Amino acid sequence: MDRLNIVQKTLMTLTLAFMVLVVVIPLLFFITVSFSSATDMTEFPKRLLPTRSVTVYIEPVEGDTYELFYDYGRGDGYTSIITTGVADRLETHFQRQYSVSVSGDKLLEDFSRTRIEGPMTFSYKKDAFYNFKQFFRIIPNAAPALKNSIIVSLYTILISLTLGSSAGYVIARYRFAGREQLNVALLIVRMFPTVGISIPMAVMLIKMGLFDTMLGLALLYSIPNIALTSWITSSIFIGINKEMEEAAWIFGASRVRTFINITLPLAFPAMAASSMYSFLTAWNDTISALILTNENQTLSLVVYKAIGTTSSGIQYAAAGSIVLILPALVFTFIIRKYIGQMWGGVEL
Amino acid sequence: MKHTHRIPKEIMPYLLLFPVFLYYAVFWLVPVLSGVKEVFTTLDGTFSLFSNFRLMASSDLFGQAVFNTAAFAVLSVLIQYLIALLLAVLLNRKFSGAKLLMFASMIPMAITPTATAILWKTGLMKDGWINTILMGMHLIQVPIVFLNAEQFSAVLLLIVVDSWTVTPSIMIILIAGLQGLQKDQKEAAYLFGANKWMIFRDVTLPTLKPSITTSIIMRMIAALQVWAISVMILGYSKAPFLVERVAFYVDAIPGVDTSTKLAYTYSFMTTIVVLLATVVYLKVSRKTGHQEKEAS
Numbered sequence: 001m002d003r004l005n006i007v008q009k010t011l012m013t014l015t016l017a018f019m020v021l022v023v024v025i026p027l028l029f030f031i032t033v034s035f036s037s038a039t040d041m042t043e044f045p046k047r048l049l050p051t052r053s054v055t056v057y058i059e060p061v062e063g064d065t066y067e068l069f070y071d072y073g074r075g076d077g078y079t080s081i082i083t084t085g086v087a088d089r090l091e092t093h094f095q096r097q098y099s100v101s102v103s104g105d106k107l108l109e110d111f112s113r114t115r116i117e118g119p120m121t122f123s124y125k126k127d128a129f130y131n132f133k134q135f136f137r138i139i140p141n142a143a144p145a146l147k148n149s150i151i152v153s154l155y156t157i158l159i160s161l162t163l164g165s166s167a168g169y170v171i172a173r174y175r176f177a178g179r180e181q182l183n184v185a186l187l188i189v190r191m192f193p194t195v196g197i198s199i200p201m202a203v204m205l206i207k208m209g210l211f212d213t214m215l216g217l218a219l220l221y222s223i224p225n226i227a228l229t230s231w232i233t234s235s236i237f238i239g240i241n242k243e244m245e246e247a248a249w250i251f252g253a254s255r256v257r258t259f260i261n262i263t264l265p266l267a268f269p270a271m272a273a274s275s276m277y278s279f280l281t282a283w284n285d286t287i288s289a290l291i292l293t294n295e296n297q298t299l300s301l302v303v304y305k306a307i308g309t310t311s312s313g314i315q316y317a318a319a320g321s322i323v324l325i326l327p328a329l330v331f332t333f334i335i336r337k338y339i340g341q342m343w344g345g346v347e348l
Numbered sequence: 349m350k351h352t353h354r355i356p357k358e359i360m361p362y363l364l365l366f367p368v369f370l371y372y373a374v375f376w377l378v379p380v381l382s383g384v385k386e387v388f389t390t391l392d393g394t395f396s397l398f399s400n401f402r403l404m405a406s407s408d409l410f411g412q413a414v415f416n417t418a419a420f421a422v423l424s425v426l427i428q429y430l431i432a433l434l435l436a437v438l439l440n441r442k443f444s445g446a447k448l449l450m451f452a453s454m455i456p457m458a459i460t461p462t463a464t465a466i467l468w469k470t471g472l473m474k475d476g477w478i479n480t481i482l483m484g485m486h487l488i489q490v491p492i493v494f495l496n497a498e499q500f501s502a503v504l505l506l507i508v509v510d511s512w513t514v515t516p517s518i519m520i521i522l523i524a525g526l527q528g529l530q531k532d533q534k535e536a537a538y539l540f541g542a543n544k545w546m547i548f549r550d551v552t553l554p555t556l557k558p559s560i561t562t563s564i565i566m567r568m569i570a571a572l573q574v575w576a577i578s579v580m581i582l583g584y585s586k587a588p589f590l591v592e593r594v595a596f597y598v599d600a601i602p603g604v605d606t607s608t609k610l611a612y613t614y615s616f617m618t619t620i621v622v623l624l625a626t627v628v629y630l631k632v633s634r635k636t637g638h639q640e641k642e643a644s
Contacts, residue, residue, distance in 0.1 A: 011438065012438060012439065012441065012443060013445075015435065015438045015439060016439065016443070016445045016448075016449055019435065019439075019449060019452065019453070019516065020445075020448060020449065020452045022512070023452045023453065023455055023456060023512075023516060024452060025481070026467060026468070026471060026477070026512065027455065027467070029470065029471065029477035029480075030466075030467040030470055030471075030477075033470045033477075042475070043475075044475035044479070044480065044491075045479075045480035045483065045484060046475070046476065046477045046480040048477075159371075162367075163367055163368050163371055164368075166364050166365075166367070166368070167364075167365060167368045169364070170361045170364045170365055174360065174361040176358070176361040176362070179361075182365070185372075187626070187630075188623065188626070189372060189376055191565070191569050191622055191623065191626045192376070192380075192619065192622070192623070193569070193572075193573050193591075193615070193618050193619050193622050195573060195591050195594055195615050195618060195619075196380070196383065196615045196616065196618060196619030196622075197376065197379040197380055197383060198615070199383065199386075199594075199598075199608075199611055199612055199615060200379040200380070200382040200383035200386065200612075201375075201379040203379075203382065204378060204379055204382070219375050220375070222371075222375075223372075223375060223376050226368065226371065226372075230368075280457075280458070283460060284460045284461055284462075286461065286462055286576050287573075287575060287576070287591060287594070287595055290595060290598060290599055291598055300460050300461075300462045300463075301462075303460075303462045303463060303466070304462045304576065304580065307465075307466055307469070307580055314466065314469060314470055314473070317466050318466055318467075318470060321460070321462070321463035321466045321467065322463075324460050324462070324463050325458070325459050325460060325463050328458045328459065328460060329455065329458050329459075331458075332454050332457075332458040
């Protein structure tokens with residue numbers, strides 16, 4: 001009954017292609033921006049794929065100077081950019097404007113050919129990671145922030161998983177007075193916006209000496225995530241065959257042993273999924289990090305501060321964002337198998 | 349059976365839950381109470397029921413922040429949900445591109461909001477890639493200056509950005525719900541002469557209800573707290589939201605006594621709104637909720 005006719009098949013393929021395009025095209029353009037030089041950024045229309053090299057047109061001028069022309073691709077041909085014979089100026093210009101790292105002396109040496117052969121074009125390979133280097137160079141806070149983000153995410157996963165899955169197990173397996181109230185309470189803390197507690201939390205963490213620390217930040221991020229973890233795992237624990245657990249008890253296994261050997265492996269996908277949520281909460285948050293940290297910023301906060309409210313130099317912020325995105329993607333990629341199992345036995 | 353029982357069974361759940369209780373008592377209840385205390389005391393420390401709310405209501409852009417937050421939450425959830433449901437139903441088959449789809453759908457969800465904001469800012473700039481695409485397809489002749497969007501169009505712009513981010517993951521959640529659908533359930537329905545629409549309405553939708561419930565709750569809560577994309581794409585005060593105001597008073601004008609009070613009050617207000625949305629939602633879905641509990 002699941003055989004598709006040709007119309008359904010076409011419709012599905014189109015939907016699929018549309019989905020992938022809508023997700024991928026903005027990403028491609030964005031990645032290209034992160035590899036774009038300052039000059040590339042002034043170009044319009046924008047390229048879908050980054051350029052690997054830059055071409056300039058050089059005319060020898062009287063004395064030791066050269067006039068440099070660049071074609072912006074607007075159809076008006078080469079535009080005069082600068083006229084100079086100073087090695088340092090050329091080097092800086094090539095680095096800032098074209099992301100090309102070539103020494104000024106080498107440039108002058110190349111250009112001297114025009115004295116004999118007349119005006120000509122020169123192509124130079126771009127330093128592909130110029131924006132990335134620049135991001136970490138402009139913002140001295142960026143490298144420690146990357147480390148901080150990893151630490152706070154791990155803390156959050158650890159706290160949420162330990163406390164959350166034990167609560168999830170209790171809710172799934174025990175009938176006790178206050179179980180309903182507990183469910184409601186967990187729902188409330190899960191929904192509770194972290195921004196609502198961030199400011200008083202800051203005051204409290206200052207008293208505890210945990211302000212501006214990653215542990216302090218993780219304590220906040222764990223508030224919704226413990227509840228979320230318990231909710232995700234409890235529904236899985238309910239689904240796990242109770243007869244199997246009971247069989248294990250009959251064969252003399254203790255409740256703890258049964259939990260470790262039978263229940264936990266079965267619940268692993270759920271725990272992996274909730275860890276992903278914990279990670280994403282910690283990694284992606286900016287507002288609480290803004291309130292709860294001072295010197296020890298997280299990467300997401302650094303990227304937020306990098307852009308300010310202008311668009312100039314956005315290619316550096318874009319490069320920083322790529323650094324921010326990558327670990328999140330890798331993490332998602334690592335646990336995709338478990339998400340797939342949750343998803344209903346789809347192998348990914 | 350071995351009888352090495354050390355702890356009575358009745359106490360066990362409470363014992364296991366004790367660390368969780370303790371955690372929430374210290375790190376949730378205490379800050380919440382002190383936050384509430386701040387909201388109901390004036391700058392000189394005397395109790396006042398309304399003074400901070402009056403301060404907030406008379407602060408710049410209060411009305412707009414409330415309206416924008418409500419509009420954003422309702423519209424974005426509605427739009428994303430309808431698109432995701434449509435896509436989920438269309439794509440709920442075993443097909444060769446499933447891996448690719450899953451992978452691509454996971455990307456926007458995995459991207460940090462601050463990075464999403466920068467991604468879209470590079471698109472929304474006058475010489476950005478959105479104008480490149482639109483002009484390349486000859487849909488427009490002159491570049492649109494998206495970043496000058498004001499008032500409601502600014503909110504709509506942010507809804508588009510938000511939808512790009514979360515719709516694929518909502519779709520994944522819904523497909524997950526659909527995959528949980530027992531095949532024999534469907535076959536049985538066919539056997540009894542049900543048509544496709546009846547199966548969708550009576551078998552598929554009820555199966556999806558739990559995943560629908562969860563995704564709507566999650567989305568609403570997140571949508572009510574939108575701020576990063578607003579501030580980073582448009583700047584402070586261009587498209588004010590409740591949490592955007594909190595960030596504004598913490599980040600843009602820190603250190604002033606009234607801005608601290610305003611930040612407290614705005615975050616209190618956000619909390620109340622989020623909790624109200626939760627309660628309203630639970631009331632609406634109470635019926636299904638009870639059925640689920642009885643079934644489990």
